[in-house]
Amino acid sequence: MKRTLAIARKEIIAYFTTPIAYVVFAAITVLGSWFFLSLLGQFQRHSFELTRMGRDDMLAHMNLTDQVMVPLVMNLALVLMMSVPFLSMRLLSEEKRQGTMELLLTTPVRPLEIVAGKYIAALAILTTALALTLSYPLLLSAFGSGDQGAVEWPTVLCGYLGLFLLGASAMAVGMFISSLTSSQIVAAFLTLMLLLLTWVVGWKAVDVEGAAREVLLYLSSTQHLISFANGMVELKDVVYYVSYMVLGLFLTHRALEGLRWAA
Amino acid sequence: MIRVEHLSKRYREIVAVDDLSFTVDEGEILGFLGPNGAGKSTTMRIITGYMPPSAGRVEVAGFDVFEHPLEFKRRLGYLPEHPPLYPDLTVREHLGFVADLKGVPRRKRRTEIDRVAELTRIGDVLKRRIGNLSKGYRQRVGLGQALLASPPVLVLDEPTVGLDPSQIMEIRELIKSLGGEHTILLSTHILAEVAMICRKVLIINQGRAVAFDDLETLAENHEESGRSLTLEEIFLKLTAA
Structure with a gap:
């Protein structure tokens, strides 16, 4: 455990001494703010129109959670998927390129401790990135108004739980790909492609019917976020993300063990 | 302290290390010599558990690298060719x-x-x-x-590379002073360094051991026209093949 934490700590120092963490945080904040502002503008226009038309019945259904936060969570998922590859790319490929894998493999550390330490650091960075975007619902609750407060926090936090699980599963996959190559660019590119594939695989579902449709929808990473974003935690969605995570971690561990035999 | 038995390493058809056996006793500093590409670094990478051998076994302080990897690595300090x-x-x-x-x-x-x-x-x-x-x-x-x-065992792959002359002297003195307390396998290209620090040498060429002896015995066994050869001459003679 001590070694796991030492590796996690070293990894976090590396994230912040290289510009990568700052760049990704800045990009997430800029893109996130853009989505937030456009959704907010839409909300504003919509409620203004309804007021002008005197549709108080429909106006009563307008709320910041459903019209701003739920779609924002889905938009943030896209931003997250684009960012994770750049956070996961260096995890193991950097050790290979730098030759420091030789240090890790000749000190009394188990491969499991290496994988766990790296993953903990990656999750810490992911959590920080998500925490930055919590400023949007915080702004809404500070300045907005509604029947039961401006935003329904349980729904919002549930959406963030979904985002965390999505990011964590993507991070595990990215870490595995990073363990396969000593080139960070290759690792980032492959991870991005793979994440995009799991994103768009659901689009094909409109063309097919029956079991095939169910399978395609189940494979799609965003389909599983929809319930979370709307404030529902469903077992099948949790299972989906957790299986990705476990698979990614397991394969990384295997790759590390295998590395010694291939050397 | 270090026991290497019938160690071999093959990369497809290239044989990097070929049936190498030697031991380093407790507190001893063994000089490990060989021309470039003779398999020194490969041998050291295997001894430190970084790479598996194709055949043979390695023991450090009685622990086999595959049966007790953590106990093995706990007793070992390693300076690779390129410091990681x-x-x-x-x-x-x-x-x-x-x-x-x-x-x-x-x-x-x-x-x-x-x-x-x-x-x-x-x-x-x-x-x-x-x-x-x-x-x-x-x-x-x-x-x-x-x-x-x-760690009781140190494996040092060319520790004085890239140092200036005064630093080289300091590090040599340091390594010499570490002997006795530590068991050291020291690889180097500088023959004078071996003469200064070590009592015993292992010379390999093309993955095979060509000499494993005390420096004195080695000199006695290699005489030409009535005088003992220098370590340099012995090295050149043994690795010429």
Whole structure:
């Protein structure tokens, strides 16, 4: 455990001494703010129109959670998927390129401790990135108004739980790909492609019917976020993300063990 | 302390190490010589558990690298050919990290880092980032990290490469003083270094051992026209084939 934490700590120092963490945080904040502002503008226009038309019945259904936060969570998922590859790319490929894998493999550390330490650091960075975007619902609750407060926090936090699980599963996959190559660019590119594939695989579902449709929808990473974003935690969605995570971690561990035999 | 039995390493059709056997006794410093590409670094990588051999076995302090990898690695300090350092960390951060990996207790960490910094003369760069250090300093940080936690066995792959003459003298003295307490396998290209530090040498050529003897015995066994050959002449003769 001590070694796991030492590796996690070293990894976090590396994230912040290289510009990568700052760049990704800045990009997430800029893109996130853009989505937030456009959704907010839409909300504003919509409620203004309804007021002008005197549709108080429909106006009563307008709320910041459903019209701003739920779609924002889905938009943030896209931003997250684009960012994770750049956070996961260096995890193991950097050790290979730098030759420091030789240090890790000749000190009394188990491969499991290496994988766990790296993953903990990656999750810490992911959590920080998500925490930055919590400023949007915080702004809404500070300045907005509604029947039961401006935003329904349980729904919002549930959406963030979904985002965390999505990011964590993507991070595990990215870490595995990073363990396969000593080139960070290759690792980032492959991870991005793979994440995009799991994103768009659901689009094909409109063309097919029956079991095939169910399978395609189940494979799609965003389909599983929809319930979370709307404030529902469903077992099948949790299972989906957790299986990705476990698979990614397991394969990384295997790759590390295998590395010694291939050397 | 180090026991190597019938070690072989093949990369497809290339044979890097061929049926190599030797032992290093406790407290001994064994000089490990051979021309470039003779298989020195490969042998050291296998001995430190970084690479598996194709055949044969390695034991350090009675522990087999495959049966007890952690016990094995706990007793071993390794300075590879290219010191594996994190350029983004400061020297102190880096040594602290390695101390944690080696299981140095938290409260002893600081004194342990200061101890190796003193030995390898890197006290003045502890706060600098490794990426900004000169080759000589990096080499010494690498040596310092091998010495952390005082492992009984040290495997040093060309420890004086990239150092200036006065640093070379310092590091040689340091390695010499480490003998007795530590068992050391020292690879080098500089024959004078071996004559200065070691009593015994192992010379390999094309993956095979061509000499494994005390320096004195080696000189006695290689005489030409009434005089003993120098280590240099013996080396050239043995590795000419």
